[in-house]
Amino acid sequence: MSRLLHTSDWHVGHTLYGHPRTDDFKAVLAEIVDIAQESQPDLIVHTGDLFHTSRPPTPDLIRAMRVLRQLADIAPTVVVAGNHDSPTFFEFFDLMNGPSVGRGLFFVDRFRTADEGGVFTFDACGGEQRIRLAAMPFVHPNRFWQRSSLTTSRADYTEGMRGLQQQQLDALRKDYDPDRDVLVFAAHVYVTGAKRTESERRRMDESFGIAQEVLPEVSYTALxxxxxxxxxxGPTFPARYAGSPLAIDFGEIDDSKSVVVVDAEPGRPARHVPRALLGARRLAVFEGTLAQLRAEAAQYDGTFLKAVITGEEPDVPLAQKIAEILPNAIAINPSLGLEPTGDIVFDFDPGEELELPDAFRAYLGQEGVSGAAADATAAAFVRLLNEVDDEAPSPVLAEELLRAALEDTWTEES
Structure with missing residues (x-):
């Protein structure tokens, strides 16, 4: 039986509202190496978004490459580029760490045909079986742009992706031995109907996805x-998102993060079992009073905490109060949960537009700011308005340089 380890979307270098997550990455990546050592796969596949940015800082490069080398010492490791990754960097990684220098690391920077290196064959089960892998990195919709239209249409994208996938599958099945070969497809792609977080829904266009029914009929599709x-x-032809090894934002706080251990026999659907990753600092959301937070402190200890505090005055130092209750937590943009107040009344004609200071004061009331706090805030707002009205526009350096050049033009005689 062939064994595959599937991991994905590390997003090394990700920070949470400016807070580095170095310790989190160190913990979960060490867990992945431990699972690989324990499970002893024949092949390890990473399905993209190795880094969070296309130009990762040097410490993040070192961290990711060190872990990938550890994995490659256990089994051949293939990494396909995601939409966050730089194809140029991946080409460089393959040159420096790939098979040309004797290492079992393979970086797929862009879509490649079988002749260009888009299809791999690896021995498994001591040579008794083979894993044949077709690797499809992220393909930008612009690849299928037609000159006759302003943007890539959904139909163009769907047809284009279907064609690229078919090229790889044809190569995958060439000289296929049904008694020996395990077929695997790895892709960084959105499959319509997959459950996304709120942040992913904002970033990801629903139009540019592939339908579940067009996924290939192979033992396992790693997504x-x-x-x-x-x-x-379904169970007939399994396809699975391994997911990110740690929560990237607060929309993922309920996700159970994991890697996937896949066991497969030639010509049969694979059996895939998620292995939990628990090393990262947990993300949590709290809404309530400081007294309630104090009573539930054990639940939020050591978390990245997004807190909305109710029942407090606007001038309360929330970050300080939360730190006193939870010294081991990291408070992410704590805010006050304020109810709209009805003590601000304006006597004006509904058809008449409010002056800006009065409109701002009404806004404060809607946000629940009243009394002395509203007075002080409104007064500061008026002072700022007056300063803007009284001041001349600040000089712009480019304008000053251009004006000086026009006043003192250069001639050949000078």
Missing amino acids: GHIHRPQTVR
């Missing part, structure tokens, strides 16, 4: 791009 671990096909 990347969506952070929530999930199966997107």
Whole structure:
């Protein structure tokens, strides 16, 4: 039986509202190496978004490459580029760490045909079986842009992706031995119907996805791009998102992060089992009073905490109060949950537009700011308005340089 380890969407270098997550990455990546050592796969596949940015800082490069080398010492490791990754960097990684220098690391920077290196064959089970892998990195919709239209249409994208996938599958099945070969497809792509987080829904265009029914009929399809671990096909032809190894934002706080251990026999659907990753600092959301937070402190200890505090005056130092209750937590943009107040009344004609200071004061009331706090805030707002009215526009350096050049033009005689 062939064994595959599937991981994805590490997003190394990600920060949470400016807070580095170095310790989190160190913990979960060490867990992945431990699972690989324990499970002893024949092949390890990473389905994209290795880094969070296309130009990762040097410490993040070192961290990711060190872990990938550890994995490659256990089994051949293939990494396909995601939409966050730089194809140029991946080409460089393959040159420096790939098979040309004797290492078992393979970086797929862009869509490649079988002749260009888009299809791999690896021995498994001591040579008794082979894993044949077709690897499809993220393909930008612009690849299928037609000159006759302003943007890539959904139909163009769907047809284009279907064609690229078919090229790889034809190569995958060439000289296929049904008694020996395990077929695997790895892609960084959005499959329509997959469950996304709120942040992914904002970033990801629903039009540019592929339908579940067009996924290939192979033993296992390893998917990347969506952070929530999930199966997107039935048991006949399994396809699964491994998901991110740690929560990237607060929309993922309920996700159970994991990697996937896949066991497969030639010509049969694979058996895939998620292995939990628990090393990262947990993300949590709290809404209530400071007294309630104090009573539930054990639940939020050591978390990244997004807190909305109710029942407090606007001038309360929330970050300080939360730190006193939870010294081991990291408070992310704590805010006051204020109810709209009805003590601000304006006597004006509904058809008449409010002056800006009065409109701002009404806004404060809607946000629940009243009394002395509203007075002080409104007064500061008026002072700022007056300063803007009284001041001349600040000089712009480019305008000053241009004006000086026009006043003192250069001639050949000078």
